[in-house]
Amino acid sequence: MWEPQGMYSKFLLRQPTILFGPHAIMGLKTYACSRAVVIHGSSLSDAYKQKVAQACSAFAIIFIAKTWEGEPTLETLNPTVAKVEAFNPDLIIAIGGGSVIDGAKMVRTYFEFPFFDVHETSFSMLNWKTTFVAVPTTIGSGAEISSASVMYNETLKTKEFVVSQQFIPEIIVLDAALIQDAPKHILLSSMVDALSHAIEGYLSLIDNMLVDSYAEKAIQILSKYYQVITEDIQQDQLNKLQLASLFGGLVQNHCIVGATHALAHQMSAYGVSHSNAIALFLPTVIRKNIEDANVKARFEQLAVHSGFKNGDALLTFVDLIINTFDLSKARLVLKENKARILTDDAFFENALRDKGGQGNPVRMTKDFLVAIFKTASA
Numbered sequence: 001m002w003e004p005q006g007m008y009s010k011f012l013l014r015q016p017t018i019l020f021g022p023h024a025i026m027g028l029k030t031y032a033c034s035r036a037v038v039i040h041g042s043s044l045s046d047a048y049k050q051k052v053a054q055a056c057s058a059f060a061i062i063f064i065a066k067t068w069e070g071e072p073t074l075e076t077l078n079p080t081v082a083k084v085e086a087f088n089p090d091l092i093i094a095i096g097g098g099s100v101i102d103g104a105k106m107v108r109t110y111f112e113f114p115f116f117d118v119h120e121t122s123f124s125m126l127n128w129k130t131t132f133v134a135v136p137t138t139i140g141s142g143a144e145i146s147s148a149s150v151m152y153n154e155t156l157k158t159k160e161f162v163v164s165q166q167f168i169p170e171i172i173v174l175d176a177a178l179i180q181d182a183p184k185h186i187l188l189s190s191m192v193d194a195l196s197h198a199i200e201g202y203l204s205l206i207d208n209m210l211v212d213s214y215a216e217k218a219i220q221i222l223s224k225y226y227q228v229i230t231e232d233i234q235q236d237q238l239n240k241l242q243l244a245s246l247f248g249g250l251v252q253n254h255c256i257v258g259a260t261h262a263l264a265h266q267m268s269a270y271g272v273s274h275s276n277a278i279a280l281f282l283p284t285v286i287r288k289n290i291e292d293a294n295v296k297a298r299f300e301q302l303a304v305h306s307g308f309k310n311g312d313a314l315l316t317f318v319d320l321i322i323n324t325f326d327l328s329k330a331r332l333v334l335k336e337n338k339a340r341i342l343t344d345d346a347f348f349e350n351a352l353r354d355k356g357g358q359g360n361p362v363r364m365t366k367d368f369l370v371a372i373f374k375t376a377s378a
């Protein structure tokens with residue numbers, strides 16, 4: 001069993017600086033910089049841009065809207081890289097969902113290392129001259145604490161991962177004001193992604209007691225506060241959900257997740273968002289994995305340590321969360337393409353090779369994944 005504990009020990013002991021709570025962005029005032037660039041998605045308001053500008057001690061600051069849709073590609077990153085190169089910042093701030101943060105990681109990489117090759121996997125150290133700040137605007141992606149950047153391969157129609165421990169941001173800002181007005185269905189679906197990180201990471205082949213505690217705490221928080229999204233939203237409770245997402249992302253980053261993510265990543269070629277695809281497969285994958293007695297015992301332990309009576313109660317909670325938002329369009333896509341996907345060897349071969357699914361506690365085979373797909377699309 002592959003256990004890269006030595007490689008991750010530095011990460012676990014030296015986490016990023018985490019700023020959270022009301023007006024958390026103002027904590028950037030204590031970090032000296034001369035020129036700051038903010039890479040953001042389409043939803044960033046002018047009022048928050050002004051707040052960021054006030055928070056930075058920079059002499060000059062510019063805002064750049066991301067030039068990619070969905071997961072970034074090398075081609076769609078280039079216009080943003082060119083703007084960053086022209087400005088020459090010493091502080092890079094990424095404000096947005098997982099796509100924005102992942103893309104900004106690669107923008108920083110190509111700005112500082114123009115000849116970087118995403119296909120070269122032997123690199124181990126990138127010494128940055130810039131400081132990178134991640135400000136997530138969703139609950140669930142975990143990109144802010146991840147050592148991976150997810151890219152889209154247009155040729156193979158699949159997601160790929162560029163991985164380096166140096167991709168982890170130096171500073172993370174969790175500001176509930178950024179997500180308070182987000183559509184509720186997006187917050188709920190992205191919360192399922194955070195839940196999947198905690199569950200799949202806990203059941204992963206890569207085991208670590210310290211990381212287990214983060215998974216258990218993430219699920220505790222999610223189960224206690226998830227209703228604030230559908231009720232009267234309070235920023236302090238949203239902030240707790242952001243923290244739970246960060247904990248889940250940390251678990252995913254260390255332990256690597258499983259079949260849920262391996263299959264979900266392939267659905268991006270069919271226009272299904274990542275969080276919705278996770279929701280489609282997560283319950284089925286859990287039930288399939290816990291057919292193994294050892295995995296079931298581990299799942300029961302996670303449930304009890306997370307505050308549930310037993311594994312059945314945790315599974316009921318998973319189903320409950322998924323049923324709080326509308327998945328009808330994603331389910332329709334799954335059913336309409338079911339016959340095509342089941343005869344597409346590349347779909348399942350790509351899932352088997354997916355780096356994001358290598359931690360599944362039961363050995364994945366094509367038959368294993370096909371069985372999950374048939375049940376999820378029934």
